[in-house]
Amino acid sequence: MSESSPLLMIPGPIEISPGVRAAFGAKPPGHLAPGLIEAFGDSLRMMRQVWKAGPDSRPFVLAGGGTVAMEMAAANFVSPGERALVVNTGYFSTRMAEMLRRYGVDVAEVGAAVGNAPTPDDVRRAFEPGIRALFATHVDTSTGVRIDPEPFTALAREHDALSLFDGVCATAAERFEMDVWGADVYLTGSQKAIGLPAGLALLVASPAALEARRTRRGLPPPMYVDLDSWAPIMDAYEEGRPSYFSTPATNLVLALRAGLEEILEGGIDARITVHERAASAMRAAWEALGLQPVPVRGELIANTLSALCYPEGVDASLVGKIAARGVIVAGGLHPEIRETYFRVGHMGYAATREDMLTRTVEAVGGGLRDAGVEVDLTAAVEALPIR
Numbered sequence: 001m002s003e004s005s006p007l008l009m010i011p012g013p014i015e016i017s018p019g020v021r022a023a024f025g026a027k028p029p030g031h032l033a034p035g036l037i038e039a040f041g042d043s044l045r046m047m048r049q050v051w052k053a054g055p056d057s058r059p060f061v062l063a064g065g066g067t068v069a070m071e072m073a074a075a076n077f078v079s080p081g082e083r084a085l086v087v088n089t090g091y092f093s094t095r096m097a098e099m100l101r102r103y104g105v106d107v108a109e110v111g112a113a114v115g116n117a118p119t120p121d122d123v124r125r126a127f128e129p130g131i132r133a134l135f136a137t138h139v140d141t142s143t144g145v146r147i148d149p150e151p152f153t154a155l156a157r158e159h160d161a162l163s164l165f166d167g168v169c170a171t172a173a174e175r176f177e178m179d180v181w182g183a184d185v186y187l188t189g190s191q192k193a194i195g196l197p198a199g200l201a202l203l204v205a206s207p208a209a210l211e212a213r214r215t216r217r218g219l220p221p222p223m224y225v226d227l228d229s230w231a232p233i234m235d236a237y238e239e240g241r242p243s244y245f246s247t248p249a250t251n252l253v254l255a256l257r258a259g260l261e262e263i264l265e266g267g268i269d270a271r272i273t274v275h276e277r278a279a280s281a282m283r284a285a286w287e288a289l290g291l292q293p294v295p296v297r298g299e300l301i302a303n304t305l306s307a308l309c310y311p312e313g314v315d316a317s318l319v320g321k322i323a324a325r326g327v328i329v330a331g332g333l334h335p336e337i338r339e340t341y342f343r344v345g346h347m348g349y350a351a352t353r354e355d356m357l358t359r360t361v362e363a364v365g366g367g368l369r370d371a372g373v374e375v376d377l378t379a380a381v382e383a384l385p386i387r
């Protein structure tokens with residue numbers, strides 16, 4: 001990457017590593033090529049490690065995006081007419097609730113003010129009899145709010161319900177113990193913290209979730225997202241056999257193996273620590289610039305992105321001023337506060353690159369200056385070093 005090309009610091013797609021880019025740029029293999037089958041099988045095995053999933057869990061990789069992974073969750077694990085509870089922390093939780101309703105699921109929601117999240121007690125109160133599944137967003141990309149999934153998995157088990165988590169802006173960057181916590185589904189898309197170009201839907205299902213698919217009533221799920229159609233294909237890849245249901249995104253699968261290998265280089269725990277450190281360094285820099293986070297309490301602030309309120313007198317034109325300094329950040333997404341904040345991604349490869357984080361802080365500080373805000377850029381950059 002040349003230093004003059006703009007740095008992509010939005011909450012996905014993100015900067016990708018040279019190794020992932022090289023794997024992605026390979027001559028496209030056929031979908032039955034031995035090298036592709038091997039890369040697919042390796043990727044499925046590594047997903048269990050990154051997800052911290054049990055050996056009897058089942059990973060799925062489909063061509064699609066994060067929304068396709070959400071569709072897989074909505075279509076397979078609850079039956080039409082059954083009740084589900086959605087923990088709503090923003091834009092993507094609202095999407096999940098709407099998606100479930102389109103499958104005829106009877107959806108209850110438990111929410112909180114923008115920038116906040118329901119507590120486990122709130123969720124317990126909302127857990128009415130008959131609720132078969134709890135859905136929550138690990139990190140809501142529209143607000144930068146992160147929940148702690150563990151108490152929600154416990155509540156779901158207590159109520160004999162499944163727990164399903166949208167990890168699209170979290171997986172491989174935030175702590176998640178699928179097996180230990182007994183979570184049933186954890187899903188993501190390739191362009192967030194997994195660190196690939198966009199185009200893959202990734203999901204791991206627990207044995208209880210797979211059983212729920214087997215006993216699901218009503219019309220079968222749409223064919224492309226029916227995990228019963230895909231399970232034998234994933235089996236074949238893990239066993240190194242060719243098979244076909246729908247052509248996989250071959251080069252993305254090559255990139256996936258490279259990306260997961262990089263994530264697991266020092267182990268998944270170390271990779272999460274890298275994100276924690278990068279995020280706390282960024283928080284220190286934002287504080288030095290006088291920027292306030294959208295999440296209302298420290299423990300709700302995600303490690304993967306910063307959602308930051310515009311200071312007095314600054315509007316959405318700040319995003320363009322930052323871009324003019326060579327760093328692409330994102331505007332607001334949550335409909336209630338869209339014009340009042342912006343978002344900076346710091347996940348995946350960029351979290352390992354202090355120079356990229358520094359360039360980002362400099363561009364945001366410079367953009368604020370261009371918008372007429374007096375800022376101490378030196379203090380912000382000095383606050384940044386990753387310890």
Ligand SMILES: *Cc1c(COP(=O)(O)O)cnc(C)c1O
Binds near residue numbers: 070092141167
């Ligand atoms: C990005 C994102 C999605 C949607 O992913 P797409 O690939 O854009 O379809 C869903 N949920 C969360 C939490 C996200 O951050």
